[in-house]
Amino acid sequence: xxxxIYTGKVVTLNVDxxxxxxxxxVDLETIRHPGAAAVVPLKDDGTVVMIRQFRHAxxxxxxxxxxxxxxxxxxxxxxxxxxxxxxxxxxxxxFELLSSIFxxxxxxxxxxxxxxxxxxxxxxxxxxxxxxxxxxxxxLSDAIKKIQDGTIRDGKTIIGLQAxxxxxxxxxx
Numbered sequence: 597x598x599x600x601i602y603t604g605k606v607v608t609l610n611v612d613x614x615x616x617x618x619x620x621x622v623d624l625e626t627i628r629h630p631g632a633a634a635v636v637p638l639k640d641d642g643t644v645v646m647i648r649q650f651r652h653a654x655x656x657x658x659x660x661x662x663x664x665x666x667x668x669x670x671x672x673x674x675x676x677x678x679x680x681x682x683x684x685x686x687x688x689x690x691f692e693l694l695s696s697i698f699x700x701x702x703x704x705x706x707x708x709x710x711x712x713x714x715x716x717x718x719x720x721x722x723x724x725x726x727x728x729x730x731x732x733x734x735x736l737s738d739a740i741k742k743i744q745d746g747t748i749r750d751g752k753t754i755i756g757l758q759a760x761x762x763x764x765x766x767x768x769x
Contacts, residue, residue: 598612599613607627607629607704608627608628609625610626611623611624611625627705630665631666631706631707631708631709632664632666632675632707632708633672633676633710633711634662634679634753635676635688635691635712636661636694636712636756636760637661637684637686638760639716640714643733643735644661644734644757644760645662645686646660646662646732646739647659647660647662648660648729648730648732649727649729650729659732659742659749659750659753661710661750661756661757662680662682672696673709677691680713681722682721684721685720686713686718687716687718688714688715688717689714689715689717690715692711692714693709694712694755694756694763695709695756695759696708697710697751710752710755712756736760740757740758740761743758
């Protein structure tokens with residue numbers, strides 16, 4: 597049984613009555629989300645293009661890779677390309693899927709598809725009204741140091757940056 601508690605622009609909150617594999621029946625609060633795509637824009641010289649964005653829920657500005665919610669029926673790759681141009685004003689000649697991750701599987705079904713984008717060329721930045729951000733460019737190695745020192749704390753950003761770093765520094769098998 598599903599009981600809807602709230603339906604908003606981004607999420608739906610339900611209370612689902614489910615029978616668990618152990619036989620117990622419980623009520624679980626579940627956030628339904630359409631999914632998202634994120635992108636690690638990597639310039640030819642190893643510079644990553646990130647954003648420092650205001651996030652109310654996080655209490656201020658945080659470092660992130662460009663990302664956004666999937667529109668209804670939208671393919672994740674199309675969303676990644678759209679968000680890359682809208683948020684940081686770049687287009688890419690190619691994308692590589694790095695990972696598709698659950699953001700908080702204990703209570704939400706959101707999956708973020710994380711891509712690496714290369715072959716960057718200038719496009720047109722077009723921010724939404726609720727996007728307050730600045731574009732930050734730095735060497736990938738500096739971004740990794742910001743993960744290590746706790747400056748970068750966003751999960752999708754950490755996963756994306758580390759995936760690009762590991763793939764670029766590890767010898768092929």
